[in-house]
Amino acid sequence: MSIATAIRDRDVAELPGRRDEDWRWTDLRGLIRKLPPPSEPFTAGVGDGPFDALAAERRVVVNGRGAEPIEVPRDASSIVAVRFVSRGAGVHIARLNIFLGANARLVLLESYESNGASLSEAALNITLGAGAVVERVVLAQDHAEAVSVSQADVTLASRATFGQTTVASGARRQRLETRVLHPGGQASLRLDGVYLLADKRHSDQTTVVTHAGTDGVTAQLTKGVVRDQARGVFQGRIVVEEGADRTDARMGHHALILSDRAEVDAKPELEIFADEVACAHGNTVGALDEDALFYARQRGMPEDDARALLTEAFIGEVVDRIDHAGAREVVRAWVAERLRG
Amino acid sequence: MLKVENLHAVVDGKEILKGLSLEIPAGQVHAIMGPNGAGKSTLSYVLTGRDGYEVIEGSATLDGEDLLALAPDVRAARGVFLSFQYPLEIPGVPALTFIRTALNAQRRARGEDEVSAPAFLKLAREKAAALKIDFEMLKRALNVGFSGGEKKRMEILQMAMLSPRFLILDETDSGLDIDALRIVADGVNALRSPDRAMLVITHYQRLLDYIKPDRVHVLAGGRIVASGGPELAHELERGGYERYEQAA
Numbered sequence: 100m101s102i103a104t105a106i107r108d109r110d111v112a113e114l115p116g117r118r119d120e121d122w123r124w125t126d127l128r129g130l131i132r133k134l135p136p137p138s139e140p141f142t143a144g145v146g147d148g149p150f151d152a153l154a155a156e157r158r159v160v161v162n163g164r165g166a167e168p169i170e171v172p173r174d175a176s177s178i179v180a181v182r183f184v185s186r187g188a189g190v191h192i193a194r195l196n197i198f199l200g201a202n203a204r205l206v207l208l209e210s211y212e213s214n215g216a217s218l219s220e221a222a223l224n225i226t227l228g229a230g231a232v233v234e235r236v237v238l239a240q241d242h243a244e245a246v247s248v249s250q251a252d253v254t255l256a257s258r259a260t261f262g263q264t265t266v267a268s269g270a271r272r273q274r275l276e277t278r279v280l281h282p283g284g285q286a287s288l289r290l291d292g293v294y295l296l297a298d299k300r301h302s303d304q305t306t307v308v309t310h311a312g313t314d315g316v317t318a319q320l321t322k323g324v325v326r327d328q329a330r331g332v333f334q335g336r337i338v339v340e341e342g343a344d345r346t347d348a349r350m351g352h353h354a355l356i357l358s359d360r361a362e363v364d365a366k367p368e369l370e371i372f373a374d375e376v377a378c379a380h381g382n383t384v385g386a387l388d389e390d391a392l393f394y395a396r397q398r399g400m401p402e403d404d405a406r407a408l409l410t411e412a413f414i415g416e417v418v419d420r421i422d423h424a425g426a427r428e429v430v431r432a433w434v435a436e437r438l439r440g
Numbered sequence: 441m442l443k444v445e446n447l448h449a450v451v452d453g454k455e456i457l458k459g460l461s462l463e464i465p466a467g468q469v470h471a472i473m474g475p476n477g478a479g480k481s482t483l484s485y486v487l488t489g490r491d492g493y494e495v496i497e498g499s500a501t502l503d504g505e506d507l508l509a510l511a512p513d514v515r516a517a518r519g520v521f522l523s524f525q526y527p528l529e530i531p532g533v534p535a536l537t538f539i540r541t542a543l544n545a546q547r548r549a550r551g552e553d554e555v556s557a558p559a560f561l562k563l564a565r566e567k568a569a570a571l572k573i574d575f576e577m578l579k580r581a582l583n584v585g586f587s588g589g590e591k592k593r594m595e596i597l598q599m600a601m602l603s604p605r606f607l608i609l610d611e612t613d614s615g616l617d618i619d620a621l622r623i624v625a626d627g628v629n630a631l632r633s634p635d636r637a638m639l640v641i642t643h644y645q646r647l648l649d650y651i652k653p654d655r656v657h658v659l660a661g662g663r664i665v666a667s668g669g670p671e672l673a674h675e676l677e678r679g680g681y682e683r684y685e686q687a688a
Contacts, residue, residue: 412532
């Protein structure tokens with residue numbers, strides 16, 4: 100069940116949907132009655148991407164075309180911006196393979212940019228060599244009518260470090276999925292997410308981390324703000340396999356619901372089959388703290404300013420964890436713009 | 441300055457203030473004492489405009505302007521400041537950012553220019569030093585992980601920086617040891633001036649040894665049931681609130 104097989108077979112029944120446990124809150128099968136036509140090549144300009152100024156190398160994948168592999172050799176270092184651009188209302192998929200040699204370093208600045216009712220899937224395979232370091236920052240700024248799915252499979256090696264922050268404003272349906280194979284051996288993983296949703300937008304952040312070896316570390320923090328009739332989905336699964344002793348895994352998901360008709364569905368799951376592990380998860384969904392709001396207003400802040408300050412601070416905790424200073428400021432500005440409306 | 445007349449207020453459907461009248465002229469410090477549940481905190485929230493505190497009768501004016509018609513932030517810009525009994529923790533917002541945002545919002549509301557960053561920092565350093573607050577602490581999220589005493593000092597710091605005209609201190613002494621109490625009281629006393637007025641709400645007389653009031657009122661059963669000079673506070677300390685509760 101995937102968009103790729105649905106396209107291959109021209110059969111909407113192949114789309115993932117509510118009968119697939121992992122997709123029950125992002126039911127593409129129930130949503131899409133008829134597959135759109137395949138996207139045409141798009142040759143006109145696509146403007147600037149959000150991370151262009153920060154990158155040493157810029158890649159643009161338009162309507163599924165142009166996804167050349169990225170390889171960072173042993174001990175080398177690079178900053179690459181990859182834009183997945185969808186133009187029009189067709190269907191397309193893109194596959195991108197990324198390899199890092201031992202001790203290589205990569206800052207991957209990725210964006211999703213659609214402008215219509217497209218149906219798209221981007222599938223990334225990211226493989227890290229021993230001691231390699233990746234920071235992946237994803238800005239998913241899709242069109243309100245788009246259906247956009249990104250699936251990344253990440254394979255770590257010993258002593259590798261992978262840090263990720265996905266930032267999403269939703270779409271008709273939007274899913275950012277990350278699956279990480281964590282070998283332990285002092286490899287370290289940070290998987291963070293932010294979703295800011297308004298109108299009828301939907302966004303799904305799904306992660307699956309499999310700890311297969313000893314002494315692995317995972318830190319996860321996702322925060323969301325939903326208003327109007329928007330819907331946020333967070334699914335976080337951490338599996339600690341038998342023998343993956345001394346794993347340290349922490350997952351947090353916290354959401355603010357700013358209207359009665361907005362919705363957040365969260366499913367944090369820890370499956371632990373090993374000993375001596377330190378695993379914890381926290382999950383909260385609620386409104387902005389009215390007491391804190393009054394406190395700020397008593398000090399002179401108009402209500403809208405006070406709400407914006409407190410909401411930005413709530414999301415700021417995730418933004419502050421982005422290592423790359425330039426990317427952090429791009430994300431901070433992007434968040435502020437959306438929260439201040 | 442402040443004039444409250446026949447104030448009746450309801451919280452959760454229950455009448456808490458039942459005809460409270462009070463007048464505090466500029467330049468004076470008045471204390472309100474009373475037993476738990478008398479309505480002391482309710483009065484502070486009604487004067488500052490908290491949601492859920494509904495005035496059903498009476499008035500409250502500041503220099504003749506109807507306070508009750510104004511939003512909480514507008515009251516703040518007019519110079520009303522409440523030092524909270526339980527100051528809120530504001531995760532993710534450094535104390536300096538919070539205070540600067542508040543100060544500039546007040547200045548904008550009054551049609552004044554925003555304060556420049558260097559001028560603001562200079563002011564913050566000066567006021568923090570006077571209150572023996574480590575300046576580094578102001579870079580941390582406001583009140584998050586602060587002790588009770590530190591939170592109260594942060595309230596007084598905000599007060600000193602926002603420079604309000606009408607100050608309400610709600611149980612500012614609670615949770616303070618004697619040294620912290622003295623520092624906080626010095627901070628409050630430094631703000632006494634002929635064009636400011638203060639309302640000090642307290643359960644115990646102790647605070648009033650440090651912040652000397654011009655008048656003391658006893659609040660019981662939602663009304664002022666007795667008023668007098670500073671000696672009234674000592675009398676209450678000896679005799680307790682019992683006879684006033686009966687009178688109410």
